[in-house]
Amino acid sequence: MSAVTLTDIVKRFGDFTAVHRMSLEIPEGSFLTLLGPSGCGKTTTLRMVAGLLDPTEGEIQIKGKHVTNVPIHKRNLGIVFQNYALFPHKTVADNVAFGLRYRDVSAEEAKRRVNEALELVQLPNVGDRYPKQLSGGQQQRIALARAIVIEPDVLLLDEPLSALDANLREDMRVELKRIQHRIGVTTIFVTHDQSEALAMSDQIVVMSDGRVEQVGPPEEVYNTPSSEFVANFLGASNILPATAGQASGDTLPIEVGGFGSIAIPRDRAPALNGSGKARLVVRAEKLLLTRPGDAPAGSISVDGTVETVDYQGQAVRYFVRVGDTQLQAINMIDGRPFNEGDSVAVSLRPRDCAALPEGT
């Protein structure tokens, strides 16, 4: 049974449609991420599941129960807000215990559960302090403890990491995933950060303009994007006009200007029906620059000229000119990076390519 089911959810604000007919099933215990740029409808969707917004149309079920008309305080959800939303006038322990006041929990039991929750977020000794006396990362952990202590049916995370600074964010990412895994709570996570989504999710729902672009596990969404939007939003991609030929066996020949015919695996072009105009997608990190003539065997190689070098420490991002198109390549540094103006061989392996129908 799925923990959360959305059926034909529509949300309109006046003339503006924030979410277009969306249906989604979230399996029990899974970690699902709503990913997309701001204004794509991901937070609106989360707020509808939470009960903070009513859907204009459609049904929401949580654990098989229709909740569309159930007010938020009866839904048994844990929400972690972007700005933590801790009660500033209550101690950390009182903050965490807040949800237990409204449940049939004895004082002793409540105390034990608050301590457990604080242990779980690795802040066992701050119960007497006030939220303001804690750092941002600590406050976020307390907000998480407050949300999970009530043993919610679903945990909703609204960009919980975006207010933290970069290092802390990566630590919290691992921490959050660890806690979610340990308590096994179904989680809906909203973010605009693709690396958070890729690192944490069981399923990613990529959204754009109120519509679902693609749903799938991280590897699938990353490797086999179903639209140009997804290909561009998750990582840096090169999208080239191409022509698909007739599939033969497990491969599908794709004709790309400059590269010639590339036989890509059939399962890397699931959206492509038959031959005709198409788009070839190559991830920037799958495009390898070498000295002319050093291209690895088994790859397809063309000549190019380095135009821009964007040095990033362990990797370099190159913009390289091939014919009349500019391609993006992210390569680990092996020895010295290339300089602007260098002639290089740009190579790719057919199995790293994916293909899309044109106009998606």
Next chain:
Amino acid sequence: MSVEAREARQPWILLSPALGAVTLLLFVPLAFILVYSFWLRTATGADQVGFYLENWREALSDAFYRDILINTLKIAAITTIVCALMGYPAAYFIARSKGNKAILLLLLMLPFWISYIIRTMSWINILGVSGAFNSALMTLGVISEPIQMLYNETTVILGLVHFLLPFMVLNVFVSLEGIDTNLEDAANSLGATKWQSFLQVTLPLSLPGLAAGGLLCFVLGAGTYITPIVLGGPTDAMFANLVFEAIITQLNWPLGSALSLMLLAVLGTLVLIYNRYLGMAQLMKGLG
């Protein structure tokens, strides 16, 4: 001059015009009043310069003054409570309304453009014998003779509430505006009903604003003398009326000075208590 010294001086340079005005217009006259309060008014009407405690003895021991002081504080307290009960929901409504907040605030400020005396007197046109309310009741045939509704303690409180309500609303509004709306959402998500989350989260967090508004209403209400003159009856004098009476009518500056300092001391103590527990910063927020 060192940079530190220059930086240390800068605030004082900027403050000096205001400090000068406050000193000249507030502290110097207050010092005069303090000195006056120890002078003595003789039977001839002339003030006798010196250090006499007679005025203070009279002001502090006469039951008449004491009763009026108590009554003044009572009226101020009732006014404050009524303002809080009426003002809080209004402030909450404005703070939570979307879009038209600016217009609502403008409407709230609108009465300040009309003199407080005129606003007080407007009640005569509404509740007076030939006022709107009586005329309406007579036209409807509910009453045959106009009823005298004015000139009692209730109308004094009514006038004060009318005058002071915007101060309460503004102060509460400011503190409500400062509360993150996610806090109520968070409380709701944890199982609190709207009313419970209001009691647990919003109300406690807005108490500083309520206290600031309450202090302003109380101090301004207790210090008023226009409202009782315009809307009160002969027995509804408040403490400031006694000061007015002593100084303007009887020309007894020494007694009037002692009485006014007495009121100042009572209200000043209140402000000090407030400052001790809540700090003046909250009050300034509401005024700004």
